[in-house]
Amino acid sequence: MSIVHIPFLQTGTLAVGGRLLSEDERSLQSQADRPSSLTKGHRACQGCAEALAARWVMDTAVEAAGGRLIVANATGCLEVFSTLYPESAWKPPWIHSLFANAAAVATGIVSALHAQGRDDVRVLAQGGDGGTVDIGLAAVSGMFERNDDVLYVCYDNQGYMNTGVQRSSATPAAARTATTPAVGRSPGQAFGQGKSMVKIAMAHEIPYVASATPADLRDLEAKVRTAMSMHGARYLHVLVPCPVGWGSESSQSIALARAAVQSGIFPVIEARAGELTDVQRIRERADVEEYLRPQARFAHLFKTGGEDALARWRALAEANIRRYGLLEARS
Amino acid sequence: MREVLEGSQAVARTVARCRPGVVCAYPISPQTHIVEALSAMARTGELADCEYVNVESEFSAMSVSIGASAAGSRAYTATASQGLLYMAEAVFNAAGMGLPIVMTVANRAIGAPINIWNDHSDAMALRDSGWLQLYAADNQEAADLHVIAFAAAEELEIPAMVCMDGFVLTHATDVLELPTAAQVDAFLPTYAPRQALDIDHPTTIGTMAGPESFTETKYLQHLRFLDAAGVIAAWSERFHEAFGREAGGLVSRYTADALERSRDAAPADEGDVTVIAMGSVLGTLQAALPALRAEGVPVRLVGIGSYRPFPAEALRDALGGSRTVVVIDRALELGSGGVLTGDVGRALAGTRSRVHSVVAGLGGRPILEESLRGVVRRAHAGELGALEFLDLKEGGVPVPHAGATEVHR
Numbered sequence: 001m002s003i004v005h006i007p008f009l010q011t012g013t014l015a016v017g018g019r020l021l022s023e024d025e026r027s028l029q030s031q032a033d034r035p036s037s038l039t040k041g042h043r044a045c046q047g048c049a050e051a052l053a054a055r056w057v058m059d060t061a062v063e064a065a066g067g068r069l070i071v072a073n074a075t076g077c078l079e080v081f082s083t084l085y086p087e088s089a090w091k092p093p094w095i096h097s098l099f100a101n102a103a104a105v106a107t108g109i110v111s112a113l114h115a116q117g118r119d120d121v122r123v124l125a126q127g128g129d130g131g132t133v134d135i136g137l138a139a140v141s142g143m144f145e146r147n148d149d150v151l152y153v154c155y156d157n158q159g160y161m162n163t164g165v166q167r168s169s170a171t172p173a174a175a176r177t178a179t180t181p182a183v184g185r186s187p188g189q190a191f192g193q194g195k196s197m198v199k200i201a202m203a204h205e206i207p208y209v210a211s212a213t214p215a216d217l218r219d220l221e222a223k224v225r226t227a228m229s230m231h232g233a234r235y236l237h238v239l240v241p242c243p244v245g246w247g248s249e250s251s252q253s254i255a256l257a258r259a260a261v262q263s264g265i266f267p268v269i270e271a272r273a274g275e276l277t278d279v280q281r282i283r284e285r286a287d288v289e290e291y292l293r294p295q296a297r298f299a300h301l302f303k304t305g306g307e308d309a310l311a312r313w314r315a316l317a318e319a320n321i322r323r324y325g326l327l328e329a330r331s
Numbered sequence: 332m333r334e335v336l337e338g339s340q341a342v343a344r345t346v347a348r349c350r351p352g353v354v355c356a357y358p359i360s361p362q363t364h365i366v367e368a369l370s371a372m373a374r375t376g377e378l379a380d381c382e383y384v385n386v387e388s389e390f391s392a393m394s395v396s397i398g399a400s401a402a403g404s405r406a407y408t409a410t411a412s413q414g415l416l417y418m419a420e421a422v423f424n425a426a427g428m429g430l431p432i433v434m435t436v437a438n439r440a441i442g443a444p445i446n447i448w449n450d451h452s453d454a455m456a457l458r459d460s461g462w463l464q465l466y467a468a469d470n471q472e473a474a475d476l477h478v479i480a481f482a483a484a485e486e487l488e489i490p491a492m493v494c495m496d497g498f499v500l501t502h503a504t505d506v507l508e509l510p511t512a513a514q515v516d517a518f519l520p521t522y523a524p525r526q527a528l529d530i531d532h533p534t535t536i537g538t539m540a541g542p543e544s545f546t547e548t549k550y551l552q553h554l555r556f557l558d559a560a561g562v563i564a565a566w567s568e569r570f571h572e573a574f575g576r577e578a579g580g581l582v583s584r585y586t587a588d589a590l591e592r593s594r595d596a597a598p599a600d601e602g603d604v605t606v607i608a609m610g611s612v613l614g615t616l617q618a619a620l621p622a623l624r625a626e627g628v629p630v631r632l633v634g635i636g637s638y639r640p641f642p643a644e645a646l647r648d649a650l651g652g653s654r655t656v657v658v659i660d661r662a663l664e665l666g667s668g669g670v671l672t673g674d675v676g677r678a679l680a681g682t683r684s685r686v687h688s689v690v691a692g693l694g695g696r697p698i699l700e701e702s703l704r705g706v707v708r709r710a711h712a713g714e715l716g717a718l719e720f721l722d723l724k725e726g727g728v729p730v731p732h733a734g735a736t737e738v739h740r
Contacts, residue, residue: 069530084541086538093529093532093533093535093536094535095535097398097537098421104394105394105397105398106398107398108394108401108402111384113402114382146385
């Protein structure tokens with residue numbers, strides 16, 4: 001008979017277990033001896049995709065660094081839920097200083113290691129979208145432009161969730177937050193505002209920029225490994241659904257991350273030295289409604305008068321699809 | 332070896348001899364000459380095994396210092412004025428985490444109105460940031476204090492500011508004798524933090540402390556600060572033994588006749604008018620006041636070397652019960668008076684001393700010898716008010732082109 005090659009769509013390609021794959025192809029998270037750098041006992045909310053992504057990122061980075069990784073963390077949910085004195089959920093050496101300075105603290109650690117002649121220890125900095133895109137942007141940009149040897153990871157839950165869900169410059173259009181309420185003629189976050197941290201990072205022409213989501217563990221792990229195989233300033237932007245801030249079911253965090261990618265709303269890309277080098281194509285196209293409807297922050301889009309905003313969301317997805325060629329066949 | 336040096340050069344070279352692992356700064360007048368010199372030394376290799384990091388703000392300069400210190404390196408930065416305020420959040424953070432960073436503050440006014448000249452408003456704004464604050468009377472002391480600052484800060488695990496008057500000291504040239512590299516190596520212990528970001532001994536630094544533990548954390552920080560006075564005094568004593576000259580200390584005493592600085596000077600007397608000051612104005616006072624003694628005015632001088640911790644006990648000892656105390660204050664607490672006067676008043680509460688506050692030299696206004704003598708004469712005659720502004724232009728500041736302004740109206 002003739003053999004037909006079919007796309008490998010079993011759960012094994014995407015799910016944590018990866019048990020349909022051969023041993024050496026399985027994700028680090030499917031291994032019993034994974035580092036569990038962010039260990040049990042922390043106080044994250046149920047369904048927190050940031051906690052999940054942070055463990056996955058950190059475990060991969062720790063493994064790639066041969067267990068020799070130091071972490072600088074910005075103020076935010078991740079810091080608060082993991083280190084309430086006298087407890088800590090972090091296994092690697094870890095420091096939290098302030099909201100806006102994780103990138104600069106990381107530079108300080110790298111500089112000290114260099115001055116001490118240590119080239120065997122790697123440094124990772126991490127923060128949420130507030131600590132990265134808003135208040136920490138200057139320090140992040142400074143670290144990028146100096147090309148300091150730091151992997152900076154932004155866990156983007158699109159708002160100030162730790163302080164009660166206020167708007168950040170990563171909050172998407174029309175989203176209801178505590179400071180962009182769903183009232184008035186243009187409810188929620190205004191269209192035309194906000195910024196793309198991925199594009200800002202690329203504009204610095206640093207060695208490596210990538211985006212990822214916890215909906216694709218293997219991709220996330222691969223990107224951390226790639227980043228860790230390089231030196232200089234590297235940036236990873238991870239979309240992390242937040243049940244509390246987004247008004248979604250705890251069980252839907254991964255599904256929402258997937259819908260964000262499959263609708264074209266969140267392009268998953270890789271860039272080197274400022275040039276786009278890879279784009280994850282949409283595999284099973286989803287309508288933006290699949291992404292928006294399960295989130296209470298967008299509830300007003302599905303009431304009378306929400307049609308216009310919904311149409312603008314579709315246009316945003318279309319623009320991404322065009323710009324990044326998200327529906328093009330792989331060459 | 333005695334050599335002719337600018338204050339900033341002297342500080343930079345002395346800091347280099349303290350072998351910092353990381354120096355990180357953002358330029359601001361009048362701190363610039365210090366960090367320019369250090370960046371050059373890092374490039375030429377004169378400052379070995381040191382990373383000099385140029386950053387985009389003072390906030391990042393202090394943050395890089397925090398990371399470096401936490402990773403086990405001796406960290407140094409320098410700033411002034413607006414720069415100190417811009418890094419304020421990180422300044423408090425460094426103290427809370429017990430990171431013994433040393434920072435030179437080239438004291439300068441705070442705007443608005445913007446003013447690049449000297450007073451003490453900047454350091455005073457951060458007086459409760461949990462840092463030691465040591466003040467230099469001259470450039471020799473400015474250089475020497477950095478050696479003492481690293482030693483005391485690292486023993487205490489409390490960061491230290493060395494405050495030197497902007498321009499008046501930073502840009503002034505003097506004949507100085509710098510601590511040699513060999514002397515500093517013999518004097519200053521290696522930086523060995525009790526807790527660091529160490530992959531062999533992983534630890535979490537900078538956790539959140541809730542209401543159940545925050546008070547105790549601050550109480551322990553307070554106790555450590557109480558230890559600081561003794562530690563600063565001890566290192567200053569050791570410095571005197573090792574280098575044969577005075578530097579630092581809690582309070583500096585001056586002799587009764589020539590007003591020479593001397594650790595052996597007797598305390599003032601009850602009947603003396605005692606002037607208290609901090610920083611380079613002590614030099615002006617040394618020049619101005621002996622003439623008053625010739626006039627029969629019993630004037631004495633006491634310098635504050637350590638503003639934080641504030642040396643209340645050593646100050647009371649040096650004052651010897653002086654009934655009339657005049658504080659020359661380089662910073663103003665609006666609606667109240669001189670900032671230093673507040674600390675002196677607290678130290679003298681319950682005594683019979685009357686404290687006068689003379690706010691002088693704001694934003695670089697020259698402090699004239701004759702003006703200082705006038706103040707002391709009036710204090711002696713019982714005519715000095717509780718709060719005065721030295722050489723205040725009571726007729727106002729003339730507008731040079733008033734006519735042109737009128738035309739535009």
